[in-house]
Amino acid sequence: MITEEVLTLPKTYEEINEKIRKKKAVVLTAEEAIELVGKKGLKKAAKEVDVVTTATFGPMCSSGAFLNFGHSKPKIKVQKAWLNGVNAYAGIAAVDCYIGATEIPEDDPANKVFPGEFSYGGGHVIQDLIAGKDIELKATAYGTDCYPRKELKTYINIKDLNEAVLVNPRNCYQNYNVAVNKHSKRTIYTYMGALKPKLGNANYCSAGQLSPLLKDPYYKTIGVGTRVWVGGAQGYVYWWGTQHSPNAERKNGVPVGGAGTLAIVGDLKQMKPEWIVGTSMRGYGVTLTVGLGIPIPILNEEILKYAAKKDEELFAPIIDYSKDYPNAKPGNLGTVNYKQLKSGSIKIQGKDVPTGALSSYSKALEIATILKKEIKKGKFQITKPVQLLPQAGSKYGFKMLKERPVRR
Numbered sequence: 001m002i003t004e005e006v007l008t009l010p011k012t013y014e015e016i017n018e019k020i021r022k023k024k025a026v027v028l029t030a031e032e033a034i035e036l037v038g039k040k041g042l043k044k045a046a047k048e049v050d051v052v053t054t055a056t057f058g059p060m061c062s063s064g065a066f067l068n069f070g071h072s073k074p075k076i077k078v079q080k081a082w083l084n085g086v087n088a089y090a091g092i093a094a095v096d097c098y099i100g101a102t103e104i105p106e107d108d109p110a111n112k113v114f115p116g117e118f119s120y121g122g123g124h125v126i127q128d129l130i131a132g133k134d135i136e137l138k139a140t141a142y143g144t145d146c147y148p149r150k151e152l153k154t155y156i157n158i159k160d161l162n163e164a165v166l167v168n169p170r171n172c173y174q175n176y177n178v179a180v181n182k183h184s185k186r187t188i189y190t191y192m193g194a195l196k197p198k199l200g201n202a203n204y205c206s207a208g209q210l211s212p213l214l215k216d217p218y219y220k221t222i223g224v225g226t227r228v229w230v231g232g233a234q235g236y237v238y239w240w241g242t243q244h245s246p247n248a249e250r251k252n253g254v255p256v257g258g259a260g261t262l263a264i265v266g267d268l269k270q271m272k273p274e275w276i277v278g279t280s281m282r283g284y285g286v287t288l289t290v291g292l293g294i295p296i297p298i299l300n301e302e303i304l305k306y307a308a309k310k311d312e313e314l315f316a317p318i319i320d321y322s323k324d325y326p327n328a329k330p331g332n333l334g335t336v337n338y339k340q341l342k343s344g345s346i347k348i349q350g351k352d353v354p355t356g357a358l359s360s361y362s363k364a365l366e367i368a369t370i371l372k373k374e375i376k377k378g379k380f381q382i383t384k385p386v387q388l389l390p391q392a393g394s395k396y397g398f399k400m401l402k403e404r405p406v407r408r
Contacts, residue, residue, distance in 0.1 A: 009046060010300040013384040016050045020381050025050040027295075027375045029368040030210050030307060037308040045308070046301040051375055051382060054212040054307075055229075055293040055367035058205050058359030059279055061191065062170035062242065063101040063288040065126050065268055068162040069137065071095055072154075077147035078139040082106075083125045083156075090139070094147055098167075099125055101278075101288035115189045115283025123288035124278030126166075129158045130231070131273040164268035166231065166276070170241035172292055174213035174260035175248075177319040178204045178336060178355075180348065184322035189283020193358055195321055202318065202346060202353045207364035208311045208338030212294040213262070215307045217254045218392060219246070221296050223385025228264065229293035229371045231276040234380065235266025240389045245398035253306065256315045256335055260389060264292065275367070291363065293371040297382050311338035318348060328400065 019025040026049050028036060033052045037045045071094070081088040081097045085105040088097040103122035110116050129135060139152040158164050179192035180202045188195050193203045208214070216222045226237040241261025248259035268276075275291035298304045317332040319325050336346045341355050374380040390396035 011050070011298065013297060013299075013382060016297050017381045019050055020375055021378055023376065023378050025375060027051045027053065027372045029365065029372055030054050030215055031365060031368070033304065033308045034209060034310050037304065042301055042305055042308070046298055046304045049298045049304065052215065052296045052298060052304070052307040053293060053368040053371040053375070054210055054215045054296060055291070055364040055371065056172060056207045056211050056359060057275075057291045057363035057367060058207070058289060059191070059281070059287040060168060060171045060290045061102050061287045063126075063166070063168040063290060064098055064122065065129070066092075066096065066098050066163065066165045066167055067156075069095045069097075069156055070160070070162050072149060072152055074149045075147045076139060076141050076149035076152050077144055078152070079141045080139065082138045083135050084120070084128070085136070086120070086122050086125050101126065102286050104286055110285075111283065116285075117282060118280045118284070118286050121278065121280075121286025123286050126268070126288060127273050127276055127278040129164060130268060130271050130276055132158060158269055161269075166235070166264070166266045166268050166271065168264040168290070170243055170261045171264045171290060172212055172241070172262040172294075173206075173258050174217070175211075175255050175257055175314075175316055176205050177257070177325075178202050178316050178341065178346075179319060179321045179325075180333065180353065181322045182320040182324075182333070188322055189281075190321050191281060191284050191287070192321060193356065194282065197322075199348050199351055199353050202341075202348065202355045203358055204316060204341050204355065205358040206316065206338065207359055207361050208314055208342065209309065210361065210364045210368055212292070212296075213260045214254055214314055215309065216296055216303070217250070217306055219260060219389040220303055221299070221385070222262070222294060223388045225383055225386040226294065227381070227383040228266075229291075229367065229374070229380070230264055230266040231268075231271030231291055232274075233266050233270030235264055236383075237262050237385075238265045239263040243398050244390060244396070246390050246392045246394060247397050250392070251315050251335070252309065252313050254309060254314055257317050291367050293367040295371060295375060295380070295382050311342060312340075314338045316341070318346075
């Protein structure tokens with residue numbers, strides 16, 4: 001049983017959850033944890049703190065939702081489906097589909113008039129669903145004896161769906177590139193935003209000292225089964241994310257570059273449209289901006305040591321997106337820490353370059369604070385992973401496509 005005294009280390013998940021249930025847990029945001037460790041030192045702070053909350057709010061392209069409409073009269077086995085004109089994948093079962101965040105309508109001009117606007121797509125459909133808007137469903141089928149209907153056109157609403165589940169195969173990149181345009185003579189349009197020529201700007205996409213996997217760099221507490229805050233609701237890590245690459249180069253124990261990723265699942269019906277936002281990327285396409293918060297239980301001093309890493313201890317690589325990135329050339333133009341990035345300007349090859357963030361630090365801090373309050377009120381308990389993510393030093397890692405000639 002837990003006593004009223006401060007727990008000695010190491011702590012356990014159950015001990016921390018018991019304190020959460022009694023509303024006596026000491027919970028800090030990662031920003032507050034940095035301050036406490038600086039004030040009291042690592043050893044004292046680790047004994048005092050039970051949970052550190054982390055968060056991020058940024059575009060996450062590998063996102064989407066499974067929907068079940070329910071059966072029509074007569075029944076239909078949907079072969080092709082469109083939601084507000086956006087293609088949805090229907091090769092699952094009779095009235096299930098998956099709407100991907102980056103899908104666009106068939107009649108969207110895309111980049112035919114460059115740069116394309118990409119004003120509406122799968123990410124916007126998902127946000128509109130969450131907002132309770134009616135969505136036009138159009139479906140076609142080839143017809144069977146048990147599912148004779150061949151066409152369906154109606155409106156659906158999230159409150160009437162049997163299930164609406166956010167299923168994101170790759171979210172919450174552990175770290176990411178700082179994108180620049182070194183070689184092109186024109187502005188280029190990428191998933192990292194518009195990049196001006198001659199190192200005219202540098203864009204990054206991370207909450208830095210608040211970002212979940214940067215604060216658990218060796219995946220000691222975040223794994224399969226971890227309960228997370230996603231889009232305003234409780235969800236889970238259901239697997240490691242696609243392109244998970246734990247053996248990336250590290251500095252101060254923290255990856256310099258993408259490295260780890262998470263696969264996330266949650267109930268779309270419980271989410272809020274301000275935290276799941278359809279986003280248009282000019283000249284590139286559509287994505288989904290996702291709000292994600294993850295609690296880190298402070299089981300020992302080592303976990304807090306990393307959870308309290310500051311922006312100036314976290315580094316990202318500077319990558320040229322005009323030539324090197326599209327041609328998969330290795331290397332970078334140097335590394336820079338997040339304190340420098342957030343200052344508004346960094347130096348690249350002797351030139352002062354203005355920086356801009358695709359992710360929102362203020363929104364990430366808001367999420368971390370909301371999650372902190374939910375834990376302190378006993379509404380959100382932590383979960384022990386049922387399986388750890390592939391670890392640094394394992395044989396698991398990201399591989400490039402091996403292209404082979406196709407003989408006809």
